[in-house]
Amino acid sequence: MTTKLLFYPGCSLQRTARPYLDSLVAISPLIGIELEEIQDWNCCGATEYIAIHHLASHALVGRNLALAAQQSNGTHTVMAACSACYLNLAKTDSYMQVNAQLNRQVNDALQAGGLHYQPGTVRIRHLLDIIVNDIGIEEIRKQVVRPLKGLRIAPYYGCMIARPDRDNRWDNVEHPLALDKLMKAIGAEVIDFPLKTHCCGGHMTQINMPTAYELIRRLVYGAAQYHADLMVTLCPMCQLNLDAYQSEMNRHFHTNYHMPILYFTQLMGLAFGLEPEVLGLGKEFVNASQALSRIGIEVPAAEPELEMVEDKPARKKKEKAGLPMPQMLHSEEE
Amino acid sequence: MDDQSLRVQNASPPTAVSPPGSFLQEVIEATPGDSRLGMCIQCGTCGGSCPSAADMNHTPRQIFAMIRADLREEVLRSNTPWYCVSCYFCTVRCPQEVHITDVMYTLKSMAIREKRYDDSTAPDFSQTFIGYIESYGRSYELGLATRHNLRHRPLQLPSMVPLGLGMLARRRMDFAPQRIEKIEQLQAILARAIELEVGV
Numbered sequence A: 001m002t003t004k005l006l007f008y009p010g011c012s013l014q015r016t017a018r019p020y021l022d023s024l025v026a027i028s029p030l031i032g033i034e035l036e037e038i039q040d041w042n043c044c045g046a047t048e049y050i051a052i053h054h055l056a057s058h059a060l061v062g063r064n065l066a067l068a069a070q071q072s073n074g075t076h077t078v079m080a081a082c083s084a085c086y087l088n089l090a091k092t093d094s095y096m097q098v099n100a101q102l103n104r105q106v107n108d109a110l111q112a113g114g115l116h117y118q119p120g121t122v123r124i125r126h127l128l129d130i131i132v133n134d135i136g137i138e139e140i141r142k143q144v145v146r147p148l149k150g151l152r153i154a155p156y157y158g159c160m161i162a163r164p165d166r167d168n169r170w171d172n173v174e175h176p177l178a179l180d181k182l183m184k185a186i187g188a189e190v191i192d193f194p195l196k197t198h199c200c201g202g203h204m205t206q207i208n209m210p211t212a213y214e215l216i217r218r219l220v221y222g223a224a225q226y227h228a229d230l231m232v233t234l235c236p237m238c239q240l241n242l243d244a245y246q247s248e249m250n251r252h253f254h255t256n257y258h259m260p261i262l263y264f265t266q267l268m269g270l271a272f273g274l275e276p277e278v279l280g281l282g283k284e285f286v287n288a289s290q291a292l293s294r295i296g297i298e299v300p301a302a303e304p305e306l307e308m309v310e311d312k313p314a315r316k317k318k319e320k321a322g323l324p325m326p327q328m329l330h331s332e333e334e
Numbered sequence B: 001m002d003d004q005s006l007r008v009q010n011a012s013p014p015t016a017v018s019p020p021g022s023f024l025q026e027v028i029e030a031t032p033g034d035s036r037l038g039m040c041i042q043c044g045t046c047g048g049s050c051p052s053a054a055d056m057n058h059t060p061r062q063i064f065a066m067i068r069a070d071l072r073e074e075v076l077r078s079n080t081p082w083y084c085v086s087c088y089f090c091t092v093r094c095p096q097e098v099h100i101t102d103v104m105y106t107l108k109s110m111a112i113r114e115k116r117y118d119d120s121t122a123p124d125f126s127q128t129f130i131g132y133i134e135s136y137g138r139s140y141e142l143g144l145a146t147r148h149n150l151r152h153r154p155l156q157l158p159s160m161v162p163l164g165l166g167m168l169a170r171r172r173m174d175f176a177p178q179r180i181e182k183i184e185q186l187q188a189i190l191a192r193a194i195e196l197e198v199g200v
Helices: A010-014 A016-031 A054-071 A083-098 A100-111 A128-135 A137-143 A178-185 A209-225 A235-244 A246-253 A264-271 A290-294 A304-321 A326-333 B003-011 B023-030 B046-049 B060-066 B072-078 B089-093 B100-111 B121-136 B141-152 B153-170 B183-199
Strands: A003-008 A034-035 A077-080 A123-126 A150-153 A228-233 A261-263
Touching: A003 A128, A010 A083, A010 A235, A010 B060, A016 A034, A016 A128, A016 A137, A016 A261, A016 B121, A054 A083, A054 A261, A054 B100, A054 B183, A077 A083, A077 A128, A077 B060, A083 A100, A083 A123, A083 A235, A100 A128, A100 B121, A100 B183, A128 A137, A128 A178, A137 A178, A150 A178, A178 A264, A178 B046, A178 B183, A209 A228, A209 A235, A209 B023, A209 B141, A228 A235, A228 A264, A235 A246, A235 B153, A261 A264, B023 B060, B046 B060, B046 B089, B072 B100, B089 B100, B100 B121, B121 B141, B121 B183, B141 B153
Parallel strands: A003 A034, A003 A077, A077 A123, A150 A228, A228 A261
Antiparallel strands: none
């Protein structure tokens, strides 16, 4: 049976989280999901629009909800794979349901664009919720042809999928288990990660780096303490912060962590026997090939142009090594 | 404890006190829905749960006490709302169910409207971000990162170049922004919403 979903990709999945989109598209037919993209969707506003204009931030989301309701043919379920998109869409819909004035004003604004949205018309769900609660762990297990035996992973949910959880989608808002169960079903060894819903730093990587580095450090350190081979995530912001800023974080604290951050859809694809290339593997900054080769999965070497780019920070480090800086002694020890 | 003191306690259940015209009332009215801000009992669960409290000028609990004390200026100058990472830990743990994250968003928009916050880095980031949404309908990471870093961290910009190039090489960033088809429709909706917002 195929589950049809109105798909809201969001800005991140098209670019910074491209591997998430690629792996989702690759596994969809195997798990019986049919994605229909919402036509001409716009940005959800992330955590920034609402900081400036309350009402307009809901109107921004309202346009997406109205477009989804118009397009719904045979389904009223809107699926977002990005946690911030999921939260923003769900939040506006539920606020419009309980707040008559907000509903009136958002629709007044939508009317300026010839649109209307009756709150509650579509149902907003996160991808993980649909996979675990609708399709079910047993169905997923049936698809596994290459169990990820021996791969030790830290399941990392981040904040916005787990909280505030107005629809009661999860068993626990601080220690949910859905991703843990899913990863066990595909054969991975899952650690009981105490920091699973702690913050990745959010927009602090753009506002105050040291604050963000400390939050990134806690998570990577925590996963390393549990001897995780890699962390698995379901949010583009979490993946970006932990992956792309990990080397900067290491530089900041004079540490030497190497903790790959992959999307859960990528690991599902591997367990389903799909090739690493179609799952967007190799596009991460903290390379996962070593961790995956331990269980016999070879990720193709990065393209030459990528290696050149990766060389750059290393070369800079060497130049700095000539200066009598205390941290250099430290990094040499490592 | 005698019967009378118990009776007195029972006779007056805690109520949210927000004198009209007070800053507390202003914040409550500017937050959509029932923020329950007046119900804060100053327990400090919010600050204790906050991942970035260590770098805030005031913990959320202190901010709520300051709002009640009508310290408008100090509250709007505080970096606290800008250091909120929207993790919602405080919100789900608050025993009084105060919608803390929403209140932080309200304080940000008030501070921006009145240009109160001393360090403009965070408000500028939000402004630049929404600028791209208003022009294209979608966010544009390369432009956002470049413009923001040029303005606020010009000296650190060279150290960010490898990251930017790495994103481009991995095709995790585009050189050009994407524009939605009906951008005029979106602009009309947002313009009307902002009109209503100011009118409120």
